[in-house]
Amino acid sequence: xxxxxxxxxxxxxxxxxxxxxxxxxxxxxxxxxxxxxxxxxxxxxxxxxxxxxxxxxxxxxxxxxxxxxxxxxxxxxxxxxxxxxxxxxxxxxxxxxxxxxxxxxxxxxxxxxxxxxxxxxxxxxxxxxxxxxxxxxxxxxxxxxxxxxxxxxxxxxxxxxxxxxxxxxxxxxxxxxxxxxxxxxxxxxxxxxxxxxxxxxxxxxxxxxxxxxxxxxxxxxxxxxxxxxxxxxxxxxxxxxxxxxxxxxxxxxxxxxxxxxxxxxxxxxxxxxxxxxxxxxxxxxxxxxxxxxxxxxxxxxxxxxxxxxxxxxxxxxxxxxxxxxxxxxxxxxxxxxxxxxxxxxxxxxxxxxxxxxxxxxxxxxxxxxxxxxxxxxxxxxxxxxxxxxxxxxxxxxxxxxxxxxxxxxxxxxx
Amino acid sequence: xxxxxxxxxxxxxxxxxxxxxxxxxxxxxxxxxxxxxxxxxxxxxxxxxxxxxxxxxxxxxxxxxxxxxxxxxxxxxxxxxxxxxxxxxxxxxxxxxxxxxxxxxxxxxxxxxxxxxxxxxxxxxxxxxxxxxxxxxxxxxxxxxxxxxxxxxxxxxxxxxxxxxxxxxxxxxxxxxxxxxxxxxxxxxxxxxxxxxxxxxxxxxxxxxxxxxxxxxxxxxxxxxxxxxxxxxxxxxxxxxxxxxxxxxxxxxxxxxxxxxxxxxxxxxxxxxxxxxxxxxxxxxxxxxxxxxxxxxxxxxxxxxxxxxxxxxxxxxxxxxxxxxxxxxxxxxxxxxxxxxxxxxxxxxxxxxxxxxxxxxxxxxxxxxxxxxxxxxxxxxxxxxxxxxxxxxxxxxxxxxxxxxxxxxxxxxx
Numbered sequence: 167x168x169x170x171x172x173x174x175x176x177x178x179x180x181x182x183x184x185x186x187x188x189x190x191x192x193x194x195x196x197x198x199x200x201x202x203x204x205x206x207x208x209x210x211x212x213x214x215x216x217x218x219x220x221x222x223x224x225x226x227x228x229x230x231x232x233x234x235x236x237x238x239x240x241x242x243x244x245x246x247x248x249x250x251x252x253x254x255x256x257x258x259x260x261x262x263x264x265x266x267x268x269x270x271x272x273x274x275x276x277x278x279x280x281x282x283x284x285x286x287x288x289x290x291x292x293x294x295x296x297x298x299x300x301x302x303x304x305x306x307x308x309x310x311x312x313x314x315x316x317x318x319x320x321x322x323x324x325x326x327x328x329x330x331x332x333x334x335x336x337x338x339x340x341x342x343x344x345x346x347x348x349x350x351x352x353x354x355x356x357x358x359x360x361x362x363x364x365x366x367x368x369x370x371x372x373x374x375x376x377x378x379x380x381x382x383x384x385x386x387x388x389x390x391x392x393x394x395x396x397x398x399x400x401x402x403x404x405x406x407x408x409x410x411x412x413x414x415x416x417x418x419x420x421x422x423x424x425x426x427x428x429x430x431x432x433x434x435x436x437x438x439x440x441x442x443x444x445x446x447x448x449x450x451x452x453x454x455x456x457x458x459x460x461x462x463x464x465x466x467x468x469x470x471x472x473x474x475x476x477x478x479x480x481x482x483x484x485x486x487x488x489x490x491x492x493x494x495x496x497x498x499x500x501x502x503x504x505x506x507x508x509x510x511x512x513x514x515x516x517x518x519x520x521x522x523x524x525x526x527x528x529x530x531x532x533x534x535x536x537x538x539x540x541x542x543x544x545x546x547x548x549x550x551x552x553x554x555x556x557x558x559x560x561x562x563x564x565x566x567x568x569x570x571x572x573x574x575x576x577x578x579x580x
Numbered sequence: 581x582x583x584x585x586x587x588x589x590x591x592x593x594x595x596x597x598x599x600x601x602x603x604x605x606x607x608x609x610x611x612x613x614x615x616x617x618x619x620x621x622x623x624x625x626x627x628x629x630x631x632x633x634x635x636x637x638x639x640x641x642x643x644x645x646x647x648x649x650x651x652x653x654x655x656x657x658x659x660x661x662x663x664x665x666x667x668x669x670x671x672x673x674x675x676x677x678x679x680x681x682x683x684x685x686x687x688x689x690x691x692x693x694x695x696x697x698x699x700x701x702x703x704x705x706x707x708x709x710x711x712x713x714x715x716x717x718x719x720x721x722x723x724x725x726x727x728x729x730x731x732x733x734x735x736x737x738x739x740x741x742x743x744x745x746x747x748x749x750x751x752x753x754x755x756x757x758x759x760x761x762x763x764x765x766x767x768x769x770x771x772x773x774x775x776x777x778x779x780x781x782x783x784x785x786x787x788x789x790x791x792x793x794x795x796x797x798x799x800x801x802x803x804x805x806x807x808x809x810x811x812x813x814x815x816x817x818x819x820x821x822x823x824x825x826x827x828x829x830x831x832x833x834x835x836x837x838x839x840x841x842x843x844x845x846x847x848x849x850x851x852x853x854x855x856x857x858x859x860x861x862x863x864x865x866x867x868x869x870x871x872x873x874x875x876x877x878x879x880x881x882x883x884x885x886x887x888x889x890x891x892x893x894x895x896x897x898x899x900x901x902x903x904x905x906x907x908x909x910x911x912x913x914x915x916x917x918x919x920x921x922x923x924x925x926x927x928x929x930x931x932x933x934x935x936x937x938x939x940x941x942x943x944x945x946x947x948x949x950x951x952x953x954x955x956x957x958x959x960x961x962x963x964x965x966x967x968x969x970x971x972x973x974x975x976x977x978x979x980x981x982x983x984x985x986x987x988x989x990x991x992x993x994x
Contacts, residue, residue: 179616181607193595202593205621237771277775448870449863456862467890470866476881
């Protein structure tokens with residue numbers, strides 16, 4: 167099984183966007199034990215796409231396309247492959263109904279060129295698009311499998327995971343498994359993590375241990391290779407145990423978990439609700455927490471108290487406190503956490519106040535942050551942090567620290 | 581001038597990293613007026629790299645490589661190209677001294693394989709590496725120019741900018757300049773936009789008009805090519821005028837502008853402040869608005885009223901209203917907008933209430949959204965929307981519609 171990924175889109179050749187689709191598909195195919203030997207990017211141009219397909223046909227028996235399935239004239243992927251394979255394009259009725267329903271829901275007139283999105287290669291297995299209009303498709307001709315996926319990642323990723331992978335598993339005898347597991351860390355830097363694990367990382371072979379830093383977090387991707395999936399998992403368990411014995415306190419979750427989904431889970435387990443008073447994060451903490459489905463069971467709401475006026479009028483912070491200690495202070499964080507908890511009638515009140523930058527505030531440099539956490543019948547804890555990075559970095563790190571500190575308190579409270 | 585970018589590295593084919601080098605080089609080449617028709621990624625494998633080079637030689641007269649210049653055995657780029665071109669690899673003394681100095685500074689013994697990094701193609705122009713050890717190089721053979729750059733972006737980017745671009749400018753008559761401009765649209769779909777502009781897009785040649793959809797927005801990238809930059813700009817102005825004459829009401833900005841930066845600008849112009857009551861968006865609207873630097877001049881704050889309890893206790897929505905009309909209603913949106921404005925003492929109060937999904941609420945399907953906008957001395961407007969997409973789509977689209985509607989009202993109020 168040699169695969170080639172062909173991304174179609176002039177926006178990629180102009181450098182307007184980066185080719186994250188190729189990365190995602192490469193990771194997925196590696197996990198299936200399918201080798202990817204080439205990634206190609208070609209523009210919205212039928213002639214050059216045809217060249218790229220002919221080249222791929224000489225070196226791959228699985229060709230996965232992303233992009234060019236849309237309604238516009240410069241979407242040429244289906245048409246080009248149909249011509250190359252001598253296949254007709256036929257309307258997929260289910261896809262057409264879905265597209266019509268989409269416009270009906272949106273109260274928008276459906277223009278004729280949208281019908282084009284319901285065209286599929288005759289004889290292909292249609293891959294349903296649950297997050298957009300253009301369906302995907304897959305078919306095997308003369309020993310080569312062609313899979314066409316949409317370009318937008320939020321359509322392509324779930325389509326490949328839900329429908330593309332099962333198609334591949336059915337179509338090919340996929341032996342030799344690669345199992346991987348991601349450990350997620352917060353509150354420790356990449357260099358410090360690598361130092362703590364240096365000998366383990368040096369000695370790595372199976373599983374491999376790959377650190378990756380981003381958004382103030384560090385992940386370790388453990389990848390084990392074994393013909394037997396259970397054995398591969400056992401290798402991952404061993405490596406994980408050795409890692410957690412050293413840096414376990416910084417590990418908050420696995421794979422796609424986030425600090426916000428973990429916080430949401432822990433609160434649900436207790437049947438607790440939360441409210442937030444956000445100054446420097448401007449709503450980011452609650453936005454992230456309410457982005458988790460089922461948030462209504464734990465999130466009461468909160469106040470974005472960006473100005474001192476709102477801190478006083480809505481959250482009852484005494485003016486003298488603001489005048490003496492300032493908004494960026496332990497005492498302000500304490501009052502904000504306690505008052506937002508009672509104002510919203512929640513079990514937990516959390517406050518985030520500080521300096522996102524770029525300019526200093528009340529004489530404090532950007533990155534100075536106070537987080538207060540008030541818990542029903544357990545009093546209030548306040549932590550001072552010094553965060554680094556851009557305005558955006560500081561905001562998201564502060565919000566994540568809010569989760570991290572709350573998770574620590576909840577764990578200690580068991 | 582047709583260029584192809586070949587990134588060499590198995591880590592790309594495994595999806596361990598995303599190919600940001602291709603994006604960076606594509607942007608740079610576009611700005612130089614050099615067309616990029618293909619991007620290719622190949623692993624650290626001499627045989628397959630040779631295939632990729634042979635393919636590129638048939639379709640490009642500039643081939644830029646990134647990666648594979650390092651000290652280890654799996655770095656094969658130089659060796660493979662030397663073999664293909666029948667060139668010897670020779671030590672570049674300056675590069676060798678730099679490598680030796682590098683190890684001296686680091687107080688580390690220099691292992692022999694590091695000498696390999698000082699090898700360059702005989703007769704090539706050496707491109708100095710000021711941020712690492714392996715030098716780059718460029719040479720033209722039989723009408724095709726080969727440029728080899730290191731893989732790490734922090735080495736490759738400055739090397740290309742400082743030494744690669746001057747080499748290209750000297751090697752080629754880069755007459756044609758490419759100027760591009762992005763028009764940003766909201767409230768109209770990609771297909772509808774293209775239908776409205778079909779004849780313009782069909783007739784396009786210079787400038788080209790490329791639609792791209794994402795995050796509920798559509799952009800049109802106009803790209804004009806002309807030896808004279810001012811003339812290229814004039815061509816862009818003409819095309820823009822023709823486009824805006826038809827769909828101008830949906831166009832809110834240019835290039836990197838967003839609905840939130842525009843909203844921030846317009847409010848600053850009037851010296852107005854804003855407060856928000858967010859139900860379904862859970863803080864997203866204020867988070868996005870406060871992410872714009874200087875937000876403190878316009879954002880007072882607001883209330884995330886995720887539950888009816890908070891709508892009543894904090895924002896004074898009468899319980900009877902919630903019992904009869906419900907939280908997803910015009911009347912609730914009206915009260916929320918007016919009360920959050922007065923509570924926070926702002927000039928504008930905006931409310932977002934509705935159903936993000938995945939489940940219906942109060943009998944309304946996901947995507948049902950009411951946005952209220954209360955303006956000082958101008959009364960309150962409420963708009964009902966039906967949005968489509970995932971929970972995340974609906975939330976961000978609702979927040980963006982909040983900006984779009986406010987911008988409409990502010991424009992009408994001039």
